Amino acid sequence: MTDNPRTLWLATVPVALVIAPVLPGLYWALSPAGDSAVWRALWQEPQWPLALQTTLTSALLGSLLAAAGAAMLAMLIYPSALWSRLQRHLAVLLSVPHAAFAVGLFFLLAPSGWLARALAPLMGWSSPPNWVSVQDPYGLSLALALAIKESWFLLWMLMALLGEQAVARQMLVARSLGYGRLQIWRAVLWPQLLPRLAWPMAAVLAYGLSVVDMAIVLGPGTPPTLAVLVWRWLTDANPDQQALGGAASLVLLLLLVAAGGVACLAWQVYRHQRQRRLPKGQRRPHAPPAWLKLHVPMLGVGYLVVALLALWSLAGPWFFPALWPQELTLTSWRSANWQPFWTTLWLATAASMWCVAATLIWLEWGPQRYNAVLYLPLIVPALPLVAGQYAALLKLQLDGQAAGVLWSHLLMVLPYTLLTLVGAYRGFDARLMTSARALGQGRFSACLRVKWPLLQRPIAAALAVGFAVSVAQYLPTLFAGGGRFATVTTEAVALSAGGNRRVLAVQALLQVALPLAAFALAALWPHWNSRHRLGLR
Amino acid sequence: MLHIENLTVQRGSQVLFQNLDLRIAPGEVLTLMGASGSGKSTLLNWLIGALDPVFSASGALWLKGQRRDALPTELRRIGILFQDDLLFAHMSVGQNLAFALPAEVRGAARRTRIEQVLADVGLSGFAERDPATLSGGQRARISLMRALLAQPDALLLDEPFSKLDAVLRGQFRAWVFAHLQRTGIPTLLVTHDPQDAPAGGKVIDICTWQNTSP
Numbered sequence: 001m002t003d004n005p006r007t008l009w010l011a012t013v014p015v016a017l018v019i020a021p022v023l024p025g026l027y028w029a030l031s032p033a034g035d036s037a038v039w040r041a042l043w044q045e046p047q048w049p050l051a052l053q054t055t056l057t058s059a060l061l062g063s064l065l066a067a068a069g070a071a072m073l074a075m076l077i078y079p080s081a082l083w084s085r086l087q088r089h090l091a092v093l094l095s096v097p098h099a100a101f102a103v104g105l106f107f108l109l110a111p112s113g114w115l116a117r118a119l120a121p122l123m124g125w126s127s128p129p130n131w132v133s134v135q136d137p138y139g140l141s142l143a144l145a146l147a148i149k150e151s152w153f154l155l156w157m158l159m160a161l162l163g164e165q166a167v168a169r170q171m172l173v174a175r176s177l178g179y180g181r182l183q184i185w186r187a188v189l190w191p192q193l194l195p196r197l198a199w200p201m202a203a204v205l206a207y208g209l210s211v212v213d214m215a216i217v218l219g220p221g222t223p224p225t226l227a228v229l230v231w232r233w234l235t236d237a238n239p240d241q242q243a244l245g246g247a248a249s250l251v252l253l254l255l256l257v258a259a260g261g262v263a264c265l266a267w268q269v270y271r272h273q274r275q276r277r278l279p280k281g282q283r284r285p286h287a288p289p290a291w292l293k294l295h296v297p298m299l300g301v302g303y304l305v306v307a308l309l310a311l312w313s314l315a316g317p318w319f320f321p322a323l324w325p326q327e328l329t330l331t332s333w334r335s336a337n338w339q340p341f342w343t344t345l346w347l348a349t350a351a352s353m354w355c356v357a358a359t360l361i362w363l364e365w366g367p368q369r370y371n372a373v374l375y376l377p378l379i380v381p382a383l384p385l386v387a388g389q390y391a392a393l394l395k396l397q398l399d400g401q402a403a404g405v406l407w408s409h410l411l412m413v414l415p416y417t418l419l420t421l422v423g424a425y426r427g428f429d430a431r432l433m434t435s436a437r438a439l440g441q442g443r444f445s446a447c448l449r450v451k452w453p454l455l456q457r458p459i460a461a462a463l464a465v466g467f468a469v470s471v472a473q474y475l476p477t478l479f480a481g482g483g484r485f486a487t488v489t490t491e492a493v494a495l496s497a498g499g500n501r502r503v504l505a506v507q508a509l510l511q512v513a514l515p516l517a518a519f520a521l522a523a524l525w526p527h528w529n530s531r532h533r534l535g536l537r
Numbered sequence: 538m539l540h541i542e543n544l545t546v547q548r549g550s551q552v553l554f555q556n557l558d559l560r561i562a563p564g565e566v567l568t569l570m571g572a573s574g575s576g577k578s579t580l581l582n583w584l585i586g587a588l589d590p591v592f593s594a595s596g597a598l599w600l601k602g603q604r605r606d607a608l609p610t611e612l613r614r615i616g617i618l619f620q621d622d623l624l625f626a627h628m629s630v631g632q633n634l635a636f637a638l639p640a641e642v643r644g645a646a647r648r649t650r651i652e653q654v655l656a657d658v659g660l661s662g663f664a665e666r667d668p669a670t671l672s673g674g675q676r677a678r679i680s681l682m683r684a685l686l687a688q689p690d691a692l693l694l695d696e697p698f699s700k701l702d703a704v705l706r707g708q709f710r711a712w713v714f715a716h717l718q719r720t721g722i723p724t725l726l727v728t729h730d731p732q733d734a735p736a737g738g739k740v741i742d743i744c745t746w747q748n749t750s751p
């Protein structure tokens with residue numbers, strides 16, 4: 001790697017442009033919260049105790065259920081052929097954005113939803129039952145949505161860890177010693193995997209604490225979750241309300257830190273307990289119960305939800321309790337508003353390209369030891385960050401401008417492109433670069449002509465991941481755009497308050513289609529590009 | 538006695554090896570040679586019960602007069618040793634060994650037994666140590682003892698010497714073979730290095746059962 005301080009400095013510029021303005025922004029947005037009067041006002045605010053309660057229920061319960069679901073599924077079916085097959089399904093399901101998933105789940109669970117229609121003949125219902133199955137005051141339906149969606153992410157993380165040969169072989173060795181799979185999970189795998197799952201878990205909880213789009217669709221209305229309240233306060237014209245929002249967004253951060261502290265403590269106690277205890281050697285070589293097909297509901301609900309979006313977007317008249325619309329029609333698609341689609345398309349394309357370029361420059365020339373800083377947006381609740389971005393944009397008078405919206409997406413996209421590329425970049429055979437440079441190429445041209453073309457597959461994947469992350473952004477688009485930029489995500493969430501399910505389904509389905517198309521392109525393009533090069537396949 | 542009877546393994550229409558048939562007597566170490574990619578690991582995976590589902594296999598595995606190829610790994614009583622020692626990093630050396638020790642050895646006797654095993658391999662007082670602080674040779678010895686403590690009916694060695702440096706390798710090899718002879722367990726050693734085979738032991742190349750087209 002280079003030691004030239006000037007290139008090192010230059011390589012940090014594209015990344016610094018993304019991160020640096022947030023820091024003073026955070027100061028501007030959060031400094032009013034330094035006043036104790038603000039905290040007293042927050043304490044006396046009537047909505048705050050209930051909002052805090054629903055946030056705690058939905059975020060904690062959602063994260064715990066997601067972890068429990070992913071852990072149980074892994075324990076039931078790893079190692080097996082089924083486990084490896086699930087990987088492909090997860091790749092598809094993970095590309096379904098949170099907001100679209102929430103809308104689809106609403107179509108499934110609402111009193112007039114598909115589940116109630118399926119039950120209607122059994123229960124003799126002719127009108128929707130008197131359920132509070134969505135937007136319930138406790139945030140339970142929001143917790144359920146988070147649990148399902150985040151369990152896929154945690155399963156994906158588990159798959160990556162279990163894909164390591166050293167981990168897979170430990171399972172094999174322990175089995176050859178006569179232990180059953182469930183025992184091995186408890187005694188061998190979890191003690192080693194749990195510390196490595198700490199950051200993904202933190203990301204899940206941080207997301208659950210500050211999620212706004214899903215909370216608007218599925219969460220309670222009066223009072224809403226704390227995150228929704230914070231967002232309303234921060235965007236209020238009244239500075240007192242803004243200060244309240246800053247303070248409450250710090251509460252979200254504190255909740256995350258507190259949960260992390262409790263988890264660390266529990267882990268230390270557990271470790272201390274097992275430190276000197278000798279395993280007893282008791283073998284229970286029973287296979288896990290095969291009849292428990294947990295993967296069917298856990299992954300199946302994802303497909304069901306997308307199918308419901310598609311069905312509603314094509315539905316003609318569709319009265320309760322019919323399971324199927326009276327007729328299918330393209331009317332909703334013909335009259336659809338395509339403006340959000342095009343806005344999303346250019347925004348996501350520009351954001352992912354900027355971030356992949358910045359990531360490549362950073363990985364080649366930048367100071368790698370600061371990678372952790374770039375990952376921070378993944379595990380910090382989005383709300384204080386977005387508030388900081390918004391404050392910075394206001395000072396620069398870039399709020400409501402296209403450049404401002406684009407910039408607000410970069411901070412969220414960058415950690416993902418880095419995460420996707422860093423492994424492949426570090427694993428690149430350095431001798432190839434040495435050979436290229438020995439042939440007289442400069443470092444930049446060797447990158448351009450040898451390294452980056454050889455890395456086209458991970459680069460394409462990073463572009464797709466960055467694109468998908470940008471498509472799913474809700475808060476940054478709203479804040480930085482000042483309501484002037486509607487993307488498929490903001491449009492779908494805005495429409496969820498109205499009564500027109502068909503129009504809503506079209507926007508939500510577009511939100512699913514964009515990332516899915518990006519991933520398909522990322523898989524196909526390198527394949528086509530290297531069709532005459534077997535070594536690259 | 539371990540007997541692999543008429544084993545054929547295929548991947549789709551491609552045959553990896555055909556009608557493989559071999560017997561290993563108690564206390565014997567049979568060496569199976571083969572270049573990398575020759576299907577050695579696939580054979581080991583079949584023996585241990587972890588064959589990748591892309592392969593299909595026909596044939597039988599007999600051990601002590603029982604057919605075992607339909608049993609799951611945990612019921613086969615076949616131990617395996619890889620080139621990486623695969624000690625569990627979250628357990629102490631003593632815990633690693635106790636994990637393998639049968640449950641019939643109870644209470645204080647477990648600790649005594651482990652101390653005794655450690656003394657046997659020249660690592661007295663290592664029970665509380667973190668495996669990560671041991672040398673490669675020490676870890677390899679613990680790893681073998683862990684496999685043997687579970688009292689397997691057969692043992693598989695997957696290039697177990699290839700990660701050790703040249704000096705250590707000779708010593709460890711001699712130590713392993715001496716130890717295995719005493720236990721009387723049939724052992725299959727798989728390697729690409731002819732020097733790994735014990736002196737006077739039977740050596741077979743896996744291409745005996747493969748179509749020898751280039």
